[in-house]
Amino acid sequence: MSLLPEKPLIISPSLAATIGLEETVLLQLLNELMCHGKPERQGDYEWLNIDSGQLQKFTPFWCLADLQRVVGNLRDKGILLVASPPLTEGNLLRFAFNEQCAGNTNTTKHGEFPATLPATPAHQSTRPIPPDWRPENDVLQQLAQYNIPAAFIADQLPEFITYWTERGEPRYSWGSKFIKHVLRLWRAQQTETAKRGQDTLMSRDWQPSQDAMDILTQQAAINRNFVEDAIPEFVLYWLERGESSSTWNSRFIMHVKRQWARFTHTMEQDTMPRPLAADWQPREELFEVLTLANIPRDFAKRLVPEFVLYWRDSGQLYGSWNTKFLQQVKREWSRHQTHTQDSSDGKQQRSDRPGSTRSRTLVDELSDRSWATP
Template sequence: IGGSWQPSQDAVRQLAQLGVTKEFAQQQIPQFVAYWRERNVPRHSWESKYIKEVWRQWQQAESTSHRRSREVSVTGEWQPSQDALDLLIVKGGINPNFVDDAVPEFILYWRDRGDVSSTWNSKFIQHVRRQWQFYTGMMEQDSMPRSMPAQWQPKESVYDVLQMANIDRHFAQQTIPEFVLYWQENGTPQASWSTKFLQYVKRQWARHNQPQSASGTDGKQQGSNSKGRIRDRNIIDALSDRSWAS
């Protein structure tokens, strides 16, 4: 192929009929010529080769453009699709409340990162499945209900799950006194205090990062003593509701 090779008007028209713009077709000429000059391979028809190559490049560009047009950032109102929920709950056997409690932490992490994607549902499915696998492992280790001991501490595996959820370890550790106090006063034995604590931290993390509670309720909670904090209605709700931890 010659260094000054150019496609004919007929080749450009054929590409236009395929939806390829004239500008795009012309942009591919230097690369096409350089590539085949380096290989020094003779061709009977450079035109047909050029048309095929430009058409392939155009399809790739269109596919990339379409994918990017579907990429969005995560908003505070994001929710997993019904298909994603079916995969997790119906086919995966994951507790619906466990899935629901994973949404706020997922939103917070990806919103803070500022990423855009067209596959948020796939990311969420992976996010939940990894945590559920660790969670069920903890449940299998604990089977005998027992009362809350005064010096209770969560298992290290709890922090592993919280790390997967992108929840700060220090935040979790700060909630231990109020958690222990509540269940000592409540007196109800539980088979797995670690999973109960995991549930509690996930819900408190979601509340802690709600924009409307950035000042006020959370600030007051952090500034008061444990017995004062445990009487807060939000804390009581977080400790006593939901059904995936037991």
């Protein structure tokens, strides 16, 4: 019984030493397919279409990714011309040997290479890029397979020639180099375009996602009321700036974390319970925290007399009057901003949070003293 169940592929040892063993195996196979197939004459080249399934049948030792890699190596070495998408993305390989057809097509015997070997490093010398270099039609056809506009391709040509002229490096195939250059820039542009398409303007009714709230309240252990009170000021700030973004939740998380870190650092030493002094004034650090929240200093200072009067009359002791005052200022600012927005667009904002000033009647708001709760 024969140990060779099928016809073996015969390769040239010298060619394998020149272009690589895998490349030689695939080149021999493609030559066989070209000899027995029905190539199509287009311009100066003979093109053949091979189904990827058929190609894998002849090369069961390679997967599609391996085949694409070897095909790419042959193309980069200037041996093959390829006018089809990658095998991993399509189901067809359209190729031609990089040798122009003479008036009479060279004939070959079964199992032999053409009399003139396709351009390889052993048969074609490297050369610097000419100043007047232009991509050949097969290069443009291959780029067209990726739906790249001709205008975009033309725009990349001057930069490509200038770059490689200055470097002065020789190449076997400037066409394959140009294909890689254009594909890289096209994919970068498509990525940037897709990213810009996801950007949105800040809206008045914007709310952080549940994931963002969980990150802040559970993972970062930030007081939920503190987080919710930060929403109106965050929305107002970005409404006024008029910027677009696809990462509003990420920005909000960073905004709240910065405010919380500053807040806890400022208040961590103010913990001894005591009555409020008659001449009490907020610490300077508290105004810095309010600045981070875009709350005007004058607005906060106007609230000091009422705050002092209420707590002096109550006679209660509290560990951090600065914290208590900060809570009052943030609530009053939120109420102030809500009224301002309502008067401008004629509609009342609502909040799902129980007790929020944004979900109360005017009577409730005038009698609200939630900030006075110990």
